[in-house]
Amino acid sequence: MTSQPASTRERIVAAASKLFYAEGIGRVSMDAVAEKAGITKRTLYYHFRSKDDLIAAYLNGRDQPNLLLFQRWFDATDGGTAEKTRGMFASLAQSARHPKWKGCGFLRTAAELASMPGHPAMKIGAGHKKKFEQWMRTVFEAAGIEGGALLSRQILLLLDGSFAAALLHRDPTYMEAAGEAAYALIMSASSPLPQILGK
Amino acid sequence: MTSQPASTRERIVAAASKLFYAEGIGRVSMDAVAEKAGITKRTLYYHFRSKDDLIAAYLNGRDQPNLLLFQRWFDATDGGTAEKTRGMFASLAQSARHPKWKGCGFLRTAAELASMPGHPAMKIGAGHKKKFEQWMRTVFEAAGIEGGALLSRQILLLLDGSFAAALLHRDPTYMEAAGEAAYALIMSASSPLPQILGK
DNA sequence: GTCTATAAGCCGATAGAC
């Protein structure tokens, strides 16, 4: 909130955030974080009790900015809800073309901490994705689209799937395919199929 | 191919597979693998040049069995292509309810190795997912469904998304939601929408 | 709040005997 030149704590989180995202939390040492932040390790441990606390702070710092980014991408696209959602995926694909892109920090951290379900970072990651799903649901309900609860969950699945596939194959077109699937699902929900198309 | 009591190499891969999947590759030491396999570390390094080689062997050993599992789940479900695909996701959700379930080993390994795109394990993981996508495509084309290339890619996205979401939230119902989305997408592709439903 | 210095142990990988 305050606009200080940047507190020591903020500089630590900024340094950790860059390193954790670029290399993965398990491959970054506390020494590396301290060096990147321009402080000693003793100072680092003064501000954060443990590496696990720092990991939690890293994800906490990315929660709101990431959500705002998705919302800006959605709002910036012309058309109805289906078009706007597809546009959001198109912007995501564009962002994934940046050389430093390395997937979703929340999902990658969850993958690394899969054997520690109670880890604070897992809860933050789960909360972040829940917020995305909830936001999408309010969007669908505001647009008068039925089945917003199921639909928003399906959009989230396409989003996370596109993060995983784009990272594994280093191919952002998976995100565009996810956008097309999202578009088709929203269109189907917007105009329920007549019975002639039933099974 | 041979049905020996189990060669040393096979026992090593079996031990590594259990440990890597349960704890994540970065959290498992070569000491732990050797101990689990009942050999010394020197013997382990006689059979595998490095840990990276062992990681590749781990994923290679899971490639075919995993694909066969998906195909068996698909075949075991009654109905048409859409129902069979949804049934496959339902079986996946059931498997995810096992206490030892920890997501997709290929995706979790890719997340850990995100900063090493050229790692052999990344190529094996990408190949595995490509095979799944290709298999789905042949299924759709054999059933006479149009757009099999795009559709199979969208099913893969739902699959990977459900792995990620189910792991993060520890909630297998995300896989059932993915199955419903897959069902809807396949039904739409099977019976193209008449123009009254166009935008 | 930040520093220098170090504890105590684990890491991947190797030497050399048999």
Place this chain on the structure above:
DNA sequence: GTCTATCGGCTTATAGAC
């Protein structure tokens, strides 16, 4: 092919001065 023993380096975290 398997063993005992160990290297050199890196890991998280802490002690005590200022």
